[in-house]
Amino acid sequence: MTCDFKNVLVTGGAGYIGSHTVRALQSQGFNPIVLDNFVYGHEYIVRDVLKVPFVTGQLGDRELLENVLSGRHPCCNNQKCIAVIHFAAYAYVGESVISPQKYYRNNVGDSLVLLEVIHSLSQIDKSNPIPIIFSSTCATYGIPPDNSKISENFPQNPINPYGRSKLMIENMIKDFGNAYNMPSVIFRYFNAAGAHPKCDLGEDHTPETHLIPLVLQTSLGRRPEIHIYGDDYETPDGTCIRDYIHVCDLADAHVLGLKKVLHQKEQFVFNLGNGNGTSVQEVIKACELITGLDIPSRVFPRRVGDPPVLVSSSENACKQLGWTPRYPSIEVMIKHAFKWHQNHESIV
Ligand SMILES: NC(=O)c1ccc[n+]([C@@H]2O[C@H](COP(=O)([O-])OP(=O)(O)OC[C@H]3O[C@@H](n4cnc5c(N)ncnc54)[C@H](O)[C@@H]3O)[C@@H](O)[C@H]2O)c1
Numbered sequence: 126m127t128c129d130f131k132n133v134l135v136t137g138g139a140g141y142i143g144s145h146t147v148r149a150l151q152s153q154g155f156n157p158i159v160l161d162n163f164v165y166g167h168e169y170i171v172r173d174v175l176k177v178p179f180v181t182g183q184l185g186d187r188e189l190l191e192n193v194l195s196g197r198h199p200c201c202n203n204q205k206c207i208a209v210i211h212f213a214a215y216a217y218v219g220e221s222v223i224s225p226q227k228y229y230r231n232n233v234g235d236s237l238v239l240l241e242v243i244h245s246l247s248q249i250d251k252s253n254p255i256p257i258i259f260s261s262t263c264a265t266y267g268i269p270p271d272n273s274k275i276s277e278n279f280p281q282n283p284i285n286p287y288g289r290s291k292l293m294i295e296n297m298i299k300d301f302g303n304a305y306n307m308p309s310v311i312f313r314y315f316n317a318a319g320a321h322p323k324c325d326l327g328e329d330h331t332p333e334t335h336l337i338p339l340v341l342q343t344s345l346g347r348r349p350e351i352h353i354y355g356d357d358y359e360t361p362d363g364t365c366i367r368d369y370i371h372v373c374d375l376a377d378a379h380v381l382g383l384k385k386v387l388h389q390k391e392q393f394v395f396n397l398g399n400g401n402g403t404s405v406q407e408v409i410k411a412c413e414l415i416t417g418l419d420i421p422s423r424v425f426p427r428r429v430g431d432p433p434v435l436v437s438s439s440e441n442a443c444k445q446l447g448w449t450p451r452y453p454s455i456e457v458m459i460k461h462a463f464k465w466h467q468n469h470e471s472i473v
Contacts, residue, residue: 148321
């Protein structure tokens with residue numbers, strides 16, 4: 126497969142999941158073009174590590190988007206984009222509660238501009254509409270009614286502005302699909318974890334809020350202790366249970382989703398998780414075992430809105446995309462992440 130006519134716009138491609146997906150696309154003969162404002166992502170990742178064409182800018186910049194998608198931008202080699210993979214978003218739940226306007230403007234407002242540009246360019250060649258693949262989240266499910274595995278048809282009742290912003294974008298994508306035949310894949314991720322086995326890509330968020338990097342940074346002495354929010358949940362060890370999915374497995378699913386929607390121009394929704402739950406205490410113990418280091422922790426009261434158990438049923442993605450997670454073991458995710466953290470002193 127050559128790279129001609131294989132330009133794929135990757136918004137937020139300098140971030141954690143986006144950068145791993147860019148690499149997966151490159152390995153499958155696609156030509157990813159990253160658009161990122163670098164508010165959270167890292168320019169050196171796209172420039173020096175992935176060596177991918179990139180555009181520095183805001184997703185809501187209509188003219189810039191039109192230039193990139195239509196192939197007029199210098200980084201496009203005169204080729205239009207055949208699809209968009211849309212990761213760009215702000216994703217801090219706590220911040221979204223304090224500054225909802227920032228989340229609705231950035232996540233919803235900018236996504237609307239993206240959909241409008243995709244729609245108007247798709248009018249030029251109606252037989253080849255540009256599909257969008259969108260990063261949604263299990264946060265759109267809110268607090269599930271029970272602890273059973275969550276499938277795509279569970280009710281979606283997000284409980285914070287971040288989750289609501291993602292659900293609004295899902296609905297916009299569905300409405301554009303129904304009205305204008307815009308093909309799409311909505312992926313609802315559970316907890317992304319791990320790092321690329323080559324150890325040159327990893328999770329580098331500032332501030333960091335995700336459990337595994339926080340625990341590993343604590344093991345390396347970069348944080349004094351790990352905070353456990355609630356040890357009195359109705360779970361075997363009293364701490365919350367989550368479904369961790371290796372970031373490379375998420376990246377693989379995006380490539381499979383892209384191929385499917387290019388071929389079958391319809392609308393799809395898939396959960397992406399492992400279908401296995403791991404508790405906060407189990408994550409800490411596994412990190413201690415893998416690092417060989419003691420990890421100090423302290424229990425705090427429960428946080429508002431933390432469900433006891435969030436575990437995915439990803440059967441649909443496995444069946445319909447032929448997706449099989451390559452790294453389902455939490456130990457492997459932690460090993461890859463630890464190797465990356467040992468070599469990258471992120472600002473904490
Ligand atoms: N990390 C997870 O566990 C997880 C779980 C569920 C869903 N998600 C979703 O997946 C996506 C990627 O997550 P991530 O962890 O890689 O986040 P990230 O912050 O590492 O990456 C997001 C990237 O988007 C860029 N960006 C944000 N808004 C932008 C805008 N308006 N214009 C241009 N660039 C913009 C940021 O600079 C960053 O590089 C997000 O949409 C997030 O909501 C992540």
